[in-house]
Amino acid sequence: MRFRYHQPIPNFYEIENPHHPKTTISDDFLKEFRDIAIASRFAGLSYAKLDDEFKKEWKIDWDNIIILKYAMSEEILRRDPSKEKCRLMDEEFQEVGAKTFALADILRENGFMADLINPLDDRVSLRAIALQSNDAVITRSNMCLFKEGLNLGFFMIETSIENLPFKDENELEWVRDYCSTCGVCIDRCPENAFDDDGKFLRKLCTAHREGCSVCINFCPFYKRGYDKVKKRYSRMKK
Ligand code: SF4
Ligand code: SF4
Numbered sequence: 001m002r003f004r005y006h007q008p009i010p011n012f013y014e015i016e017n018p019h020h021p022k023t024t025i026s027d028d029f030l031k032e033f034r035d036i037a038i039a040s041r042f043a044g045l046s047y048a049k050l051d052d053e054f055k056k057e058w059k060i061d062w063d064n065i066i067i068l069k070y071a072m073s074e075e076i077l078r079r080d081p082s083k084e085k086c087r088l089m090d091e092e093f094q095e096v097g098a099k100t101f102a103l104a105d106i107l108r109e110n111g112f113m114a115d116l117i118n119p120l121d122d123r124v125s126l127r128a129i130a131l132q133s134n135d136a137v138i139t140r141s142n143m144c145l146f147k148e149g150l151n152l153g154f155f156m157i158e159t160s161i162e163n164l165p166f167k168d169e170n171e172l173e174w175v176r177d178y179c180s181t182c183g184v185c186i187d188r189c190p191e192n193a194f195d196d197d198g199k200f201l202r203k204l205c206t207a208h209r210e211g212c213s214v215c216i217n218f219c220p221f222y223k224r225g226y227d228k229v230k231k232r233y234s235r236m237k238k
Helices: 027-039 052-058 083-109 126-132 174-181 184-188 214-218 226-236
Strands: 044-049 064-071 114-116 136-138 144-146 152-159
Touching (some): 052 126, 064 083, 126 144, 126 152, 144 152, 184 214
Antiparallel strands (some): 064 152, 114 152, 136 144
16 A cells, blocks of 8 residues: 555656666675765665565566665654645655665666666555565554664665675564564554554554554654664563
């Protein structure tokens, strides 16, 4: 399900894909690319290798995905749900989206195939791709959590680069157990978008329609950050 208030992003490519794309990136150039991304607004990068089963399920033929994560503005997240909040969230989305095209152009210019995945395409779930990175989990409040934070939006680039630093194991699996002990989002949700067992009820959540972010603002992963919550969890388990 996508955020209904986002508008399509115009095509900002300035460079064509190479005819014979390279498939191997050097560590130095990948680091340079990451540094440029972070300097231009992004909080971090993750990488997903899509296996045959996943590609068959979603009817796609992509292999290698670069996930560019950006932190949504705290000032906007603090606002109550409203049309104006949705407009501001879309404005930020458009601004960051334009930067993603520029990053894809850098890859193209250096001989790699790089295409922005349409973030508004209902045929494929970017969140499902994010989980393939082994660098994210879905929290109890149905948010996609990466180590960089809970308030992340993301764009994705499909690329010919085959030697990205893909992760085999997900270090964030513990978050599900932590969520089972927390439940702050359930207590704070103004829409009661959870059933009696604490299971998230998607149809009642207004995040995608009206820009609700109440549970983000109260979640320990947002208020304290991933590392502090992890430390607390480790102490709880001793
Ligand atoms: S508020 Fe608590 S239960 Fe809800 S997502 Fe955050 S950590 Fe998990
Ligand atoms: S309605 Fe708001 S507080 Fe409730 S789950 Fe959705 S985003 Fe979170």
